[in-house]
Amino acid sequence: MAPVLEVSGLSTVFHTRAGIVRAVQDVSFSVEAGETLAIVGESGCGKTMTALSLMRLIPSPPGEITAGSVKVAGTDLLKLDEPGMRKMRGSQIAMIFQEPMTALNPLLTVGRQIAEMVSLHENVSRRAANARAVEMLHHVRIPAPERRAREYPHQMSGGMRQRAMIAMALACRPKVLIADEPTTALDVTIQAQVLDLIGDLRKELGTAVVLITHDLGVVAETADRMIVMYAGRKVEEGTTKDLFADPSHPYLQGLLASIPKFGAGEGTRLREIPGIVPALNNLPKGCAFAPRCSAAVAKCQEAIPPLETKRPGHAAACWVT
Amino acid sequence: MSDALYYARRYPLGVIGALILIIFVLTAIFAGVVAPMDPLTTNARASLAPPSHTYWIGADMMGRDMLSRMIHGARISLAVALGATCIGSGLGAMLGLASGYLGGWFDLIVQRIAEIMQSLPLLVMALVITASLGPSLTNTIIAIAIPLIPNVARVIRANVLSLRELNYVEAARAIGMGRARIALVHVFPNTLAPLIVLATAQLGSTILTEASLSFLGLGVPEPYPSWGRMLSESAAEYIRSAPWLVIFPGLAISLVVFGANLFGDALRDILDPRQGD
Numbered sequence: 340m341a342p343v344l345e346v347s348g349l350s351t352v353f354h355t356r357a358g359i360v361r362a363v364q365d366v367s368f369s370v371e372a373g374e375t376l377a378i379v380g381e382s383g384c385g386k387t388m389t390a391l392s393l394m395r396l397i398p399s400p401p402g403e404i405t406a407g408s409v410k411v412a413g414t415d416l417l418k419l420d421e422p423g424m425r426k427m428r429g430s431q432i433a434m435i436f437q438e439p440m441t442a443l444n445p446l447l448t449v450g451r452q453i454a455e456m457v458s459l460h461e462n463v464s465r466r467a468a469n470a471r472a473v474e475m476l477h478h479v480r481i482p483a484p485e486r487r488a489r490e491y492p493h494q495m496s497g498g499m500r501q502r503a504m505i506a507m508a509l510a511c512r513p514k515v516l517i518a519d520e521p522t523t524a525l526d527v528t529i530q531a532q533v534l535d536l537i538g539d540l541r542k543e544l545g546t547a548v549v550l551i552t553h554d555l556g557v558v559a560e561t562a563d564r565m566i567v568m569y570a571g572r573k574v575e576e577g578t579t580k581d582l583f584a585d586p587s588h589p590y591l592q593g594l595l596a597s598i599p600k601f602g603a604g605e606g607t608r609l610r611e612i613p614g615i616v617p618a619l620n621n622l623p624k625g626c627a628f629a630p631r632c633s634a635a636v637a638k639c640q641e642a643i644p645p646l647e648t649k650r651p652g653h654a655a656a657c658w659v660t
Numbered sequence: 661m662s663d664a665l666y667y668a669r670r671y672p673l674g675v676i677g678a679l680i681l682i683i684f685v686l687t688a689i690f691a692g693v694v695a696p697m698d699p700l701t702t703n704a705r706a707s708l709a710p711p712s713h714t715y716w717i718g719a720d721m722m723g724r725d726m727l728s729r730m731i732h733g734a735r736i737s738l739a740v741a742l743g744a745t746c747i748g749s750g751l752g753a754m755l756g757l758a759s760g761y762l763g764g765w766f767d768l769i770v771q772r773i774a775e776i777m778q779s780l781p782l783l784v785m786a787l788v789i790t791a792s793l794g795p796s797l798t799n800t801i802i803a804i805a806i807p808l809i810p811n812v813a814r815v816i817r818a819n820v821l822s823l824r825e826l827n828y829v830e831a832a833r834a835i836g837m838g839r840a841r842i843a844l845v846h847v848f849p850n851t852l853a854p855l856i857v858l859a860t861a862q863l864g865s866t867i868l869t870e871a872s873l874s875f876l877g878l879g880v881p882e883p884y885p886s887w888g889r890m891l892s893e894s895a896a897e898y899i900r901s902a903p904w905l906v907i908f909p910g911l912a913i914s915l916v917v918f919g920a921n922l923f924g925d926a927l928r929d930i931l932d933p934r935q936g937d
Contacts, residue, residue: 394834428836436834441827446849455845456835507835 342369343547344393344432344515349407351392354400358620362388364571365407370515370547375538377550377562377579379594383616385571386551390517393549394434395424412514430460433508437520439501443492449500450476450488453507460511475506479536498529502536509540516541517549522557534561555598559583567591570617570627573646577653587655589632626658634659667930674926680919687731688738695728699885708902718904720894726904729885730912736886737916739797740870741863744804748866749859751805752812753851759813760820761843771817774810782807786869790878800879804869808862815858819851853931860927864920871913887913 351363363385370376378386391397393409395416409416411431416424436442443452453472457463463471469488476484479502492500501521508516518537522530538561541548550562558565558579565582567575567590575588586592593612614631623629629639638658646656668675687694696716703723711718717726759770777785782804789803823829824847832842873879874888875895882889887909894905 396830396833425836425838428834430836434831434834436827436831438827442831444828444832444846444850447845455837459836459841504831507831 341371343372343412344370344549345408345410346393347408347410349389349392349409350405351388351397351402352405353402355620360620361571361622362402362619363392366568366571366573367407368566368573368576370549372514372545372547373541374564375541375548375550375562377552377558377565378568379552379555379558379565380568381553381616383619384568385619386553386568387519388571389568390434390519390549390551393515393517394428394432396434426460429456429508429513430511431513432515432517433511433513434517434519435501435504435508435521437523439497439504439524442504443500445492448489448491449495449503453488453503453510456507457510471510472506475510476503478509478540479503479506481506496529498525498533501525501529501533505533505536505540509544509546512544513546515547515549517551519551520553521550523552523554530557531560537561555594567594570622571619572627572643572656574628574657575655576646577650581650581653585653587649587653587660588628588657589634589659590628591655593631626656667926671926671929673922674930677919677922677924677926680915681923684734684916684919685738688734691732691735695725695731697725697728699724699728699732700883708898708905710902711904717908718902720890720905721898726890726908729890730887730908733885733887733890733909733912734916736797736880736884737867737870737913740801740804740880741866741920743801744808744866744870745859745863747801747805748808748862749812749855752809753816753848753855755809756813756816757820757843757848757851760817761824761839761847767817770813774813777807777810778814780807782865783869783872786873787876787878790873795878795881797880797884800870800873803873804866808866811862812855812858815854816851819854820847823847823850857924857928857931860920860924863924864917867913867920868917 346369347367349363349366350361353360353362366389368376378389380386388397392404393416395404397404404417407417411427414427416427416432419427443449450469450472453475454465454468457468457471458465473484473488476487481487481499481502487495495503521537522533525533534557537548540546550557552558562579564577565579566573567588569590575582575586575591582591583595586595590612596610597612599609612631617623617627617630623640625638625640625642626632626635626644629635632639636659644656644658646654648654649660701724703719706715706719706723707721709715709719709723715725715727717730719725720729755770759767785807786803789806790799793799793803829842829846832846837845870879870886871888871891874886875892877892879888880886890909891906891913894902898905
């Protein structure tokens, strides 16, 4: 099966007064229809910037996508002009954001906002667009969708708003859905519901999902494959199962070890990765993780490790492992 | 409805302001019905007649009934106040929206022009404009509207600058909405609350400016009865001999401006809770 989303060599920089910030460097991945790919990493490792680059929503200036290609069903988004890109957004590639509380306009009814999206991309009557809005709300399992469509965002709970956002994002059946931390702002029970919902819709509609998160629990639950990012680079890639069972990169090893375990005994210190993510305008010469890495050798300070296949379907960028 | 009652109880002064404005607007609309006499008919025998049961608040030098002239004068004041506020706020809002949303050199130029305009007092600028356009009702409205534009444009621009960073504006871009549509659908409606407050707050000052312009002889020309001119015509000559010619137009102006300000203040508190108690 040909991948729906093919990203290769994507690089995004920000020109700032403090120098050039390399937010995304040479990131490549692909997602098939109906597949979920998770992008994981700490705050500031370039996950959201990768997502915004895919949508071409990087604020420019100061941001600039310097290299690479983003192909959705064969069309390279980075080669499109702005009107062409506008047609793709929403209809081919859609995004849901972290904050459901502020991602809807408080002055418009939820139904109107979804209908607005539909009429933007499809030549349908106002009435048909409204009917689609109700249908989508029903689809994301919002009870009494006819009534809810006429309500304003403040009349809904956070979980319901996030579902409304998902309804909006999927209203035009995009081939790719980018979910940027879709559950971070929600409490745990609602998180599970929203993740289940995204999973079900993905199967129903055959949407390729790019799930951006720092929550490894969420990844284990929902993703087929995952990539790990560190300081703007992809450092590890593989199936979720494989990566959780046997991580190759010390960074992912560290992340997995940091998950608190049940039954570890009271008073045991939580594990952590020492240090912080380096500033993206001042990266070390070698491996960006080397200063925090317990397994680092001299070579790690010297050269950036290439991404190599460690096992079939499992690649990591590390000199040591 | 219950909302209205709740706010009415919380802002009693606002209610008084609203009542004054309502009475003022109704008087203006039904001036023809309410006024006991024709405001333009002269009567030499009644020249400078003191208040009596025929002329409730007296008559002017030409024997025209003051009450009727005051009632018809409300029309002029209302027309000028509403006209100038609508034109000024409308243009100002459009400029502010474009300036804040587009940014760049357009924003830079608009803001510098606004600063230049704001460095002149409202009345002085209105004076210069009427002096060059010539006195008429329309010109008075234009002259008062233009100085309002920069104030409104700056407030709306500041508002737009914060609105355009909001998530739903970003989300609208992510679903493929164009810039113009985002500005109209998502940004502009959210600036309406400050716009309404600002417009109401300026209602009072437009009435005052009209009165001042007319007082200086540059406002609404004869034979329209304007409160400001009624005041100016009589102030110097008749303040001693026929004080009712001065007192009542003055009272009317003060009362309406007072009402507009009370209402504007209450509206600001209601629509913008950050500035409230």
